[in-house]
Amino acid sequence: MSVDTGAKLIPCLRYRDAPAAIDWLCKTFGFERHLVVPDEGGGIAHAQLLFGKGKNMLMLGSAVESEFGRLMRQPDQVGGCTQSLYVLVDDADALYARAKAGGAWIVIDIKDEDYGGRGFSCHDPEGHLWSFGSYNPYTDEECDKA
Structure with a gap:
């Protein structure tokens, strides 16, 4: 099914x-x-x-x-990342605390963004770049106009 x-x-x-x-x-x-x-x-x-x-x-x-x-190439094979993942979360601060406690390498500290929302970016243990934030582009007024 x-x-x-x-x-x-x-x-x-x-x-x-x-x-x-x-x-x-x-x-x-x-x-x-x-x-x-x-x-x-x-x-x-x-x-x-x-x-x-x-x-x-x-x-x-x-x-x-x-x-x-x-x-596919791993991040260390190309000297960094060629892509990142953005994950929309309800509570960026709570996930930030979990990421730090879990040993994620925080590369952009948690902050309020000028365009809205709150978020941070980090690497996982193998170097993949992740961004987590509360900014929801699907509720952006510009998105509604498209």
Whole structure:
């Protein structure tokens, strides 16, 4: 049975230690395991993590040599990140405290933004860049005009 959540965009990441990344993402950022498929080498062939009310998904797997894996690079292989993920949260301060306690490398401290909302940016243990904030572009008046 197919369920239409309204979500049409699902970010995908690769981790060298995907099992540890899943544990960290769940404990620190509040993701929940939806589906985790181990591979035969102790890594993760495919995982789906949910955030919030179950409509927001992140897919991830182990960084392995495969058809898809050859297309991906880890942040340390390119000298930083080529993309970031923005996660809309109700309480940026609470998530900021969890991120700091979980060992996230805070790269932009929590602050009120000129364009609205409150947020911060950090790296996870493998260097992926995450931004969390209360700014909701879907409620922006300019978005409503489009």
